[in-house]
Amino acid sequence: MSETHLPAPSPAETARDGKGAGAAAVAPLRRGLPPAARLAVAGGLAAVAVVCFLFLFIEGSFDFAFERRLTMLGTMLVVAFAQAVGTVVFQTITHNRILTPSIMGFDSVYILMQTLLVSVFGGGVLAATDGMPKLVTQTLLMVGFTMLLFGWLFSGRSGSLHVLLLVGVVLGLAFRSLSDFLQRMLSPAEYDVLSARLFGRLSSAEAAYLPLAGAVCLIVGAVVWQRRYRLDALLLGRDAATNLGISYKRELTVMLLLVSLLIAMSTALAGPMTFFGFVTAMLAHQMSGTHRHVVVLPMAFLIGLITLAGGQFIMEHVFYASGMLTVVIEFVGGAVFLVHLLRKGTL
Numbered sequence: 361m362s363e364t365h366l367p368a369p370s371p372a373e374t375a376r377d378g379k380g381a382g383a384a385a386v387a388p389l390r391r392g393l394p395p396a397a398r399l400a401v402a403g404g405l406a407a408v409a410v411v412c413f414l415f416l417f418i419e420g421s422f423d424f425a426f427e428r429r430l431t432m433l434g435t436m437l438v439v440a441f442a443q444a445v446g447t448v449v450f451q452t453i454t455h456n457r458i459l460t461p462s463i464m465g466f467d468s469v470y471i472l473m474q475t476l477l478v479s480v481f482g483g484g485v486l487a488a489t490d491g492m493p494k495l496v497t498q499t500l501l502m503v504g505f506t507m508l509l510f511g512w513l514f515s516g517r518s519g520s521l522h523v524l525l526l527v528g529v530v531l532g533l534a535f536r537s538l539s540d541f542l543q544r545m546l547s548p549a550e551y552d553v554l555s556a557r558l559f560g561r562l563s564s565a566e567a568a569y570l571p572l573a574g575a576v577c578l579i580v581g582a583v584v585w586q587r588r589y590r591l592d593a594l595l596l597g598r599d600a601a602t603n604l605g606i607s608y609k610r611e612l613t614v615m616l617l618l619v620s621l622l623i624a625m626s627t628a629l630a631g632p633m634t635f636f637g638f639v640t641a642m643l644a645h646q647m648s649g650t651h652r653h654v655v656v657l658p659m660a661f662l663i664g665l666i667t668l669a670g671g672q673f674i675m676e677h678v679f680y681a682s683g684m685l686t687v688v689i690e691f692v693g694g695a696v697f698l699v700h701l702l703r704k705g706t707l
Contacts, residue, residue, distance in 0.1 A: 395648055395655040402647070402662040409670035417677050433669065435565040435630055438573045440640070440664030442626035445584060446619045447637030448644065448660050452591050452653070453615050457645060458701060460638045461506065461623045465532025467632035468539070469505050473498060474557050475539040483550035486557060495569055495628050502624035507617060559686060561631050562672065569629055576625050580618045587611070588653040595651065633686060635693025640664040642700065 393401070414433060418425045447460045477485050509527065543551060584591075590611055593601045598608050626633070644660035645651075671689065676682040 392649065395650050395652075398647060398649055399655060399658060399662070402659055402666070406662045406665045406669070409666050409673065413669045413673045416673070431565065431567045431570070432562055432672070434567070434570040434574070435562050436665060436668040436672070438570065438577055439562070439626050439630050439633070439636075440668055441577045441581065441661050442622040443633060443637035444640040444644065444660035444664040445581065445657055446622035446626070447641040448653070448656055449584060449591065449615055450619045451641055452594055453612055453619075455595070455597070457642065458638075458697075458704070460635075460641070461619055462632065462634040462637060463528075465509075465528045465535065466502065466506060466623055467627060467634055468532040468535035469502050470498065470627045470632055471539045471558055472535045473501065474554060475542045478546060478550055478554045479542045483546075483553040486553060490566065492568065492572065495572065498628040499621070499624040502627065503617070503620040506620040506624075557631065559631055562668065562685065563682065565629050573625050573629050576621060580621055583614075584618060584657065587614070588657065591615075591653045592651070631686070634690060635697055636664070636667075636686075636689050638697055639689070639693045640667065642696070 410433065414426065414429050450461050451457050451459060474486070477489070509531065543554065546554065590601075590606055593604050593606050594608075594611060594615075596604070601611075602608050623637075640660050640663045643663050644656050647663070648655045648659045650656070667689065668685070671685050672682070675685045675688070
């Protein structure tokens with residue numbers, strides 16, 4: 361199928377009110393730098409953040425420190441790409457810029473799997489089972505859960521955004537409640553071991569996982585990029601996309617599978633990060649100057665990389681709290697999410 365190019369105004373912009381709001385909404389997007397220049401600025405900032413993180417303030421053995429930082433940078437690239445791109449695509453197919461895969465209960469599946477392992481086999485099982493088979497198994501289980509949940513809800517006649525939200529939140533709470541119950545039955549030592557796995561961790565990712573994670577991101581990224589104009593069409597809704605020649609159900613299924621792969625790989629590699637994808641996607645939409653995915657997708661990735669690389673550099677060398685970056689991101693992201701939700705007043 362030939363790729364469909366759409367006019368600049370998004371559906372939300374053209375339908376904001378009945379008095380020429382489309383032109384008024386597009387006007388602010390035309391002010392300031394064009395999208396290509398904005399991408400160039402974001403790329404430059406990302407390059408500066410990466411160089412500062414890799415080469416500045418190295419003490420002791422350069423080879424040891426550089427190898428460690430290079431592994432962390434690889435993890436940052438995977439997490440930034442998976443969370444940012446996955447969230448943007450998910451928000452496109454749900455026609456909602458508040459929902460994210462993590463908020464819909466995705467992280468709860470990971471937490472429950474880790475808790476069940478420790479509850480049944482003891483705290484030592486997490487370290488004993490670390491390896492590629494565990495990473496692949498976790499990814500497949502999480503992809504299977506999301507495809508079963510989201511695919512059923514989106515493909516059914518009665519499926520809707522509100523049903524999806526309700527089921528996702530309820531299942532997420534159920535999984536978290538079961539995880540909390542099992543965690544209360546653990547010994548203090550086992551609970552400490554488990555807690556270390558239930559927070560986002562950029563510094564403890566295994567270098568052996570990065571080739572597989574990078575390959576998944578490259579393959580998924582290529583498929584998403586090839587479908588970038590179809591994503592623009594999906595913004596118009598089911599009827600408009602179908603009239604443009606898009607097989608709506610097929611595209612929805614494909615996008616759900618790709619999002620599931622990205623978020624599952626990120627979570628299995630670096631742990632759950634509930635609000636990181638939301639923040640990067642929100643900033644990408646605001647800073648791109650357009651709704652087109654040809655700009656929004658790379659902008660989201662660059663913002664995610666700037667946040668992780670620049671944030672880690674600042675946390676290590678300014679606040680001397682290298683392990684607190686993900687905690688700070690989740691705290692700030694949660695606060696931004698609540699403020700955004702209260703200001704918008706609706707899902």
